[in-house]
Amino acid sequence: MSEELTGADVAAVFHRYAKTVAELKDLLTELDTAVGDGDHGTNLDRGMRAAVEALDAGTPGTPGAVFNLVGRRLVSTVGGASGALYGTAFLRAAGAAGDATGLDASRMAAVLRQATDGIAARGKCAAGDKTMYDVWSAATEAVESAAAGGTGLAAALSAGAVAAAETVRRMVPWQARRGRASYLGERSVGHRDPGAVSSQALFECLAAQAAA
Amino acid sequence: MSEELTGADVAAVFHRYAKTVAELKDLLTELDTAVGDGDHGTNLDRGMRAAVEALDAGTPGTPGAVFNLVGRRLVSTVGGASGALYGTAFLRAAGAAGDATGLDASRMAAVLRQATDGIAARGKCAAGDKTMYDVWSAATEAVESAAAGGTGLAAALSAGAVAAAETVRRMVPWQARRGRASYLGERSVGHRDPGAVSSQALFECLAAQAAA
Amino acid sequence: MKRLYNRPDAVVDEAVEGLALVHPDLLRLSPDPMYVTRADAPVRGRVALVSGGGSGHEPMHVGFVGPGMLSAACPGAVFTSPTADQVEAAARAVDGGAGVLLIVKNYSGDVMNFEMAAELLAADGIATETVLVADDVAVEDSTYTSGRRGVGATVLVEKICGAAAERGADLAAVAELGRKVAARSRSLGLALSAGTVPATGRPGFVLADDEIEFGVGIHGEPGRERRPMEPADALTDRALAAVLDDFAADELTGDVLLFVNGLGSATPMECAIVARRAVRTLGERGLRVARSLVGQYMTSLDMLGVSLTVLRLDDDLARLWDDPVETVALRWGR
């Protein structure tokens, strides 16, 4: 259990996430076939493979440097909505992390807030649109309130992961208002949003790393 | 039983033949699918429908006039190999029939000979190439030798029909050397030639009319 | 799936490479990040046009690169928008000092990646304008959602803006023109069967033998409804009705450009049969088909279907449409 994530830890989060995405690839693609164009799994998998390759090629550095590298690789290799959104999120996270060598609970909350706001700005989306933003927003709020309450990093990120999972479930009956699923109108009701599911996995990787 | 076919009789032959072709349409198309492009039934049916329509529109006239009308309609409406071949055959038949008001056995033999030679000239084909020519040639020879032996028209045309049917059967193991089936090389062996089958039907219609 | 591919994940790279290889006089390929420019880019003093989008819609967009149309195209993975990197690099390569027009189909991914590219270009002082194409009447138009999909009108915007740029119009004018074309266009697509995505080897959706998807998207997105199959004329009229109903009543007069677009596996005969009916039905509705484009220009892999686009012409648009164009897929004049 760590009360701070170093650059190496954040790199480990992304290694973990790349592995998870590879495992979830088919599920994500299936979810995206139902409400979108069936490429979310392939897209994110291509990007995360490129990201860990880049991480492995250099020396880790600060958390901010890691976020920056991952964000840039995603922007260059993914394309589509998720490339822009995850890319923007991690580049904003890098900005918020600055030169810090470690992220404790409150710093992590600030980093996630910037990332979440980046998604809203990039996606022109709001809570309730049934996109990955709902997950980021709920998870970030949970981390923020845990941090504000003085909880340690591991517990705060665990609260974030729980909130993420809950939100994914809560969103199922909603109607999508942004992204490709919105073209479906009422037919988007009853489906899990692919970007929400991949975002949940990210928060679970963060929590797992802090708990390790 | 008639010992001479008048213009009205020849018109009746073509009415009979149009009906037969309509019935054989699917079989002819199936045979042509196996060794060619699957249109012989549709082609000939389209042409014979146009031919009887034209016959019905005018007054019959001489046998030569009937052959001429049918030949011209086939040339204008069928296309493909069979349009040119049947068209040429009947136009040549018309020429051989001249102004005669009736065709007896020997005149009929001469008419068929011209038609058969027309097919050979138009198709640049010879006996053994496994085309409709083999049927025309065998049937015409049978009519000629019957006529030369003094047989009447009905018996002569019946001999022609028998020779036609026999020839169709004899041709099955041959390899095609002319027409679309020739592209198959050895794979044309074992199939009935569609144009041979439609030609057999014509000789049967001639015999049936003379026997009526 | 049995197709003329080598490896599913190499399809786009190999196809773009092949196209560039057989059109060396017209196209120049940059492999990484991947984009294709016209061979003579940058053209000094002329507004450059950059478009792009997911692959699987060929000949769009690489097939529209050349004098009189696009300066560069950025092909993404199959059905996936290009990355911001590709767009940025392409825009830099073709900027001739008069700025760059980005032509973007209204899909979240495309919009965001082009927007990121525009931010990066702005930071370096390269002027950009963006035209967003959103002409698909199958999708409800609402400010609460992502809005309509960009489909057939994209080809018309690219052709007409390309002509204006070639004539020397400035960036603001070319952008305004593009918005005008987009605003005056409406489209609707229908599919008899779906395209097969190389990566999965499976069709995007499966229809019964007597069903069609009415209002389908070019990525196989579901449309307005599944309907019974009908003869070509009835389907054409149904699609046209949806398109025309979306115009204001007083707009339904005068000259139009009719774009009958095969979605992948429609044969030239099928496209022509649909066009025949469309010209007549438009005529009965008081619209004269003064210009037309019929064929496969914006496909969805091997989808069997067509889309119909109607653009309300004016003299200016007609003139720019007639201007010379020299690309792989569209060529006329000179």
Next chain:
Amino acid sequence: MKRLYNRPDAVVDEAVEGLALVHPDLLRLSPDPMYVTRADAPVRGRVALVSGGGSGHEPMHVGFVGPGMLSAACPGAVFTSPTADQVEAAARAVDGGAGVLLIVKNYSGDVMNFEMAAELLAADGIATETVLVADDVAVEDSTYTSGRRGVGATVLVEKICGAAAERGADLAAVAELGRKVAARSRSLGLALSAGTVPATGRPGFVLADDEIEFGVGIHGEPGRERRPMEPADALTDRALAAVLDDFAADELTGDVLLFVNGLGSATPMECAIVARRAVRTLGERGLRVARSLVGQYMTSLDMLGVSLTVLRLDDDLARLWDDPVETVALRWGR
């Protein structure tokens, strides 16, 4: 069969009508007997080019009518040669006093009907010459049989002879040129699946999921053999090998024109993937692809497959290939 047709027996009429309707500036349709001429025919003092053949191969031939290529095209029923009447009427309509070149693919039906037309025209003092195209190496060439089928080279003959006619060459010269192009061309096609004939609603043949028909004809005629499916590059090399092996060894040098032709349902990406490999493989064999044509030009309804044609160029042929052409399917220069 689910296609964008109205009635199976109206497909050809409606498609030709539709095409003429959307290209009034280029095409003039005569409905009965059916043929299509360039809008400005007859052109005084120029040799006229007439071709035709069964329908189902669009854009061939009607899509090749226009300045620099065909003067008239005669579409037959699906996969059925036109009648002699059609050819005769078309030739009369376009003869500008310098005679008529008949371009005929080597199929019994086509040969015979064009021959009958030529006889009728000769009787009326209209001079004709015939170029027979027989470039399909899948069929054994033998004087005892009907010989080879005419496939891809037809497009090349029509383009190059059209250019010569436009330049004012006389009938004998244009015919000689056509024979030269035909003699210097070889083709081979392969199919992953067959086209579906409208009249029967059934595919011409059925292949297993891992099978192809190698050496297929454009009417779905069986080819050299059924073979296992392979990746696009391997199929391309196999087809090219068959094509090149048919040239004499000392002919395999210098510049060639490569024609990669989609047979109906091949997407632009598939055609480009095949072209990419073909250019490279030809390069390795010492042949430079100096000109190319890649796309769907001579189809077999919705057949999934490609054909490859190689024409040995010389300066004269290359120049005539580059000459302007303005038809529905081929357009360049001016």
